[in-house]
Amino acid sequence: MKSGVIVLLSVCLALWLGFAHADNDAAPAPSTQAKAPKAPNRGTLFRVRHRGNTAYLFGTIHVGQPAFFPLEEEVTRALAHAGKLVLEIDIRKPEPFQLALHKHGIYPVGETVDRHLGPATLVLLKQALQEAAIPFDDVRHMKPWLLANMLASLDLERHGYQRSHGIEMFLLSLADKQAKEVQELESAEYQMSLFDTMSDAEQEQYLRETLAELGDGNALKKAQALIDAWARADGAAAETFMRNLLGETTASSRFTHRVLLDKRNPEMASKIEALLHNEETTFVGVGLLHMVGDTGVPTLLRRMGYDVEKLY
Template sequence: MFKSRILFSSTALITLLIGCSNTEQAPVDEASNNTSNDETEDFGETTRDYDGDGGYLWKVTNEETTFFMLGTIHLGNEDYYPLAAEIEEAYQSADIILPEVNMLEAEIDEETVTEMALFDDGTTLDQLLSEEAYADLVAIFEENGITTEDFNGYKPWFVESLLSDIVNEESKQSNLYGVDLHFLQRAVEDNKEIIELESIETQYEILAGFSLDLQIDNLERYIAVFDEQPGWLDELSYHWIHGNQDSSAEQLVTMVSEVLTGTDDEYSRIINDERNIDMANSIDKLLQQNSGQTYMAIVGTAHLVVEPAIPSELEKKGYEVVRVY
């Protein structure tokens, strides 16, 4: 139970970029954006339709080799499926599926997680957080049946991942309907090859590697907007599945961009910039091999729309990258 819960939390926090990061942005009032999704002015009471055909799909080729890049949301709603025909066709044509992490096989030792997550010098969160932030954190955890002793000795990055877990459960979205998991499960059934672009170990190292000051700042910001995050996540999900509408496509890009532009330079550089460059380099290597196969990368939408994004990095290498859908 411990390992499966933490595995998803860390993946959500690092790779999803869907409101589980240190953004102070409040949810957007849809009425001011002239959308037609039947929203009320009270964000908490918003009703949304998650039956749509949105998605974000790019294509790049090198001679006989084709590479599709699908921008996803890693939590989803059961009403998402089936997705747009262009996305389904890309999947059907793909020989090899490339997720950020193969969540069906990713494992990390509990002892390793504990070693990375716990302070080893007696430091506790009540010594690090502001009095107000710590009191709010205690209240959040107590409301969810977690006592002070359960978390006080853990590092801020790990506690933030636990908060993101709670947010995920309080939203109307579920990792069971995440787009990447959807295609991974199908790839197994269809005997398609699966190649990770990253690894769960790398993602844990990224989380644990942030400076302590940045971890504290991130956690305090997240605590401050905690109550807004389930609604933020639902809004993002709505805009993803309705991404074929210009207003939703624009709003989704704005939301994921503001998550990063409102953060510390260290955070945005490591979470977005360096990872996008690395993934673009991995895609370039596969394209240069020119195996004649068709690939489909499945990554969080932010990796394809927030600069330096994967498509623009590939364009710098001389490829023509086409937006399919």
């Protein structure tokens, strides 16, 4: 079984969700000034060329630790040479998140999650919320998918994987220092709407899977496996991770296949294609799982006829 924590790591916006019932102020990005040995390769880096224009594609993770920074020189040099930074979304903006959250993750007034869950699932949810010190009445207006992602995000935070040390925050801090334009590939509204496409039954299954793996520790183990693959720039491990994930017959696996592969990857490739036609040099950072496999963004761009080179 693959829990919603892996879906969470594939959708940038979802990492706000651990703070949906509390604080939405982003913490400062890690400093780039600390003296350190030569940084190792992390994630994966591609260079895509078209008629003199270049797009660098960098695979990210949306949580991190201070030890991950600074990133290695080839990445920071590519960003320095780029005219703009392009990310899934600009995670510094809480207002679009709040609007999308209320539209897609919150029930209308008078409607609550206990009316949409079976008795057994409701018991499991209340137990998980109690262990997380979250009163049920504070979150009963949230939909099951939102509760699952919130609990998964908080679990990552408790184990030292913080949103404020996500790779996007680091890249944004560098872009700010270099007075670079920041552009979004997607939007808060779009990412949140993807979760809201699940039916009530799918949301309940997604929640139950997430609660089960949070309870037995497997959610953390699997998240760590993906984060470790990123931290070691281990493309083979990331590919294996994706194959294993898609081989499961779970709500989160089906959601990953339908949304991450069948929908978002082609959309991202098309938007990067537009950048290649209109921008001299851009730096694009998207989640690591978008970069791997036969339907990953680099492979799609190569099939579209572009010169795609894997730098590591």
